[in-house]
Amino acid sequence: MKSLVNTFFAAALALAPASLLADQEVTVNCNDQMQFDKKAFEVKVGEEVKITLKNIGKLPKVAMGHNLVILKKDEEVPAFAMKAMTAKDTDFIPADDATKGKVLANSKLLGPGETDTITVTFKEAGVYNYLCSFPGHFGLMQGKITVK
Ligand SMILES: [Cu+2]
Structure with missing residues (x-):
């Protein structure tokens, strides 16, 4: 049984696209109330981070x-x-x-039900601010990534 499980995981790993092997994965939801559900998270310096933005709102x-x-x-x-x-x-x-030179990475602009994933490697420790740049949103829609 154990070897069967190991075989399964080996097969799953072999089939996983490279994007699934990112060191860290973070999902941030956003909604019609102009909120990100994560306003702070921490990642490791030098490691690939996969960040997915999901618009769970309904408004156009x-x-x-x-x-x-x-x-x-x-x-x-x-x-x-x-x-x-x-x-x-x-x-x-x-x-x-x-x-534009102030941008490290950005997702696409998402309508209701849409999702976009970006892959970022933070090469330097420190604090990186993020926001939604749709007009009027940044006051509520911003957060901090701490890279250690
Ligand atoms: Cu927004």
Whole structure:
């Protein structure tokens, strides 16, 4: 029986796509109340992290779209968010190099029921802020990733 179980796990591992072997996996849900259900989490420096954003709301994307934008270490949310709110054509990720350069990684802008997964490796320990850059959301929709 034990060898059968081992064989099963070996087979499952062999079949798993590389993306399932990320060191750490985090799911963040967001909703029509402009909330992320996780406002802080911790990951290990140098390890691949798979972050999934799920929009569990029902309101249309044009009124209540959400994304998850991770800023580079020590970048502050308000300064970025103020520029992002006018970047409608690029799904609220500013196209100018100076502002875009503050982004470490970002998900797509999600409508109701949609999901997106991004893979990020934090190369330096520290605190990384994240937000939803849809206009008006960052006040409620932000959080911190602590990398140790
Ligand atoms: Cu949002």
